[in-house]
Amino acid sequence: MVTKILVAGAALVLVFLLTAAPFYSAVVIDIDKPSGRVVPIAIAPLKNLGSGEDRRGVSDGVADAIANDMKLSGWFRVLDRSAYIEGPQSGITSDSFDFKNWSTIGAESLVKGGFTVQGDDLTVELRLFDVYQAKLLVGKKYTGKVRDFRRMAHRFADEIINQFTGTPGPFNTRIAYVSKSGGGLKEVYFSNLDGTEKFQVTTNKSINLSPAWSPDGRTLLYTSFREGRRSLFLYDLSTARETRVADQAGSSIGGRWSPDGQHIAVSFERAGNTDVYILDRTGKNLRRMTEDRGIDVSPSWSPDGNRLAFVSNRSGSPHIYLMDVATGNVRRLTFSGSYNTSPDWSPKGDKIAYTGRVSGRFQIFTIAAQGGDAHQITSGGGDNEDPSWAPDGRFIAFSSNRGGGYHLYMMRENGENQQRLTASGGDDSNPSWSSRLE
């Protein structure tokens, strides 16, 4: 299974751009404007360009994956396939079909494509059209294995978002999380954002917590009680091997890679006291970053690797603090509320998301890294916790028990368009959103 995923990533090759003409889009999404208009988009099942049967469901599978990503982004309204006039075997280049078939049903944007399967090999071509201008905006061709078809779809979804917003989307990524397996035991999993290609990382029938991706997406850190006491472990996706990272300073809590992949920030607890440490990537050369008698926990790196956001109750209750890694200088960031934990620093560097207690419930907040007002971005019944930023800095994954039991959700960074990601029988929590996959 692991080889499958590894080879899927490794075999994927982007071949060439199918348009030479400069593109321009008649529709622009202003991402800074709240509740901006939604673009109606049609996504047609792919045309089979080869002679074989579509045994793996590539035609619908690619279209479904792109449609789901568009829906999750909140910037598009995907038109129902049952309304499409053309069938999948109609033309897929601008000169081979009638754009009126799409403007009639209300589409402003259109995705069409084709695929060829030869044995285990798959080639997919995808094109994004502006329906009103009857113009090709962008086309891509992907080659890989048949089992890579979803990865290709997510790449193109990110490309569509790039065309409309100027920044690639966050869907060619994975989300790692923790799922309850009964009796309080928890195992680490990861999957695509849409829940497909789910993979169970730990199978040790213990309590496994706080998964965190490496910047290259090849390894996962997590904290485990598998040996009785808590230790920090590393899972390598390419070898399917787990190694213990370090526990010489006590029982570990959480662990996060620095953006350059050279260091791990982690908390160690010893004799009741929890402090923040930095280790090098081999788990050695411990540097203790906090020394007060309070709780100091949950470090999160700034994208330039120069600072850490972390939780400390040195003021009497937990708040978010920022520390300069080189000098050790600490500045308090949150002042509102009396219980603020689980910070995550946006990959754009401008904001920190965290969990704050308000009116007895837990909500997600964001605050500017230089300090200022706290913005509450979730509300309503239930608890909302553990924010994790998407690599484009525009979306946040989090866990919520609003539906009875915890599940993963994602939303825009201003709290709009909250949508559930997981719907398993157990509780899902502690999300970690990976960087863009290669």
Added chain:
Amino acid sequence: MGKLNVFWYALIVFAAVSLAGCPKSNPNPAGDGTAAGEKGKTPPNQGLSRDQSKSSDLGTGKGSLESAGKGDSTATPAGSPLQEVYFAFDSFDLTNDARATLKKNADWLKSNGSARVEIEGHCDDRGTNEYNLALGAKRAQAAKDYLVSLGIPAERLSTISYGEELPVCREQNEDCWQKNRRDRFVISSGRAPS
């Protein structure tokens, strides 16, 4: 030998408690058994011989993680000589009630000098997992420090935090949350009579 006598006593107590709910069955049906006492009274030695194999169930050994793995409750078993102490929200301060319980626990530990204890720190499920692991550690350490101050050697006491991971109940109300904000005392060894 003083230690052994106390252990017999503990087994008797456990036997009496466990037999209380059992139908009476006399291993000396003729009624002339040497160990038989007054009619209707459970002879102490009889209880001992029957329950010797159960000595490890005296609230010993199985901590919360092991219990969870077997699908069992993570509450302190009934009949355990060491009782739990409870805490206020986001606090690891020992209340007067907590101190009183810890004094009783210390008394038992002094009378059972071979017993070692793992103090588990727990939290209710509000708040985030990582902070609660740290808070549970503070709670366990607070109990340990107090027991040490009462004369229990530190080497007999170990601590571990499970944060919010192994609650005894899951209802979303203060009644349940209060039960989860606790230290649990798991006896990890006690010499069985040879």
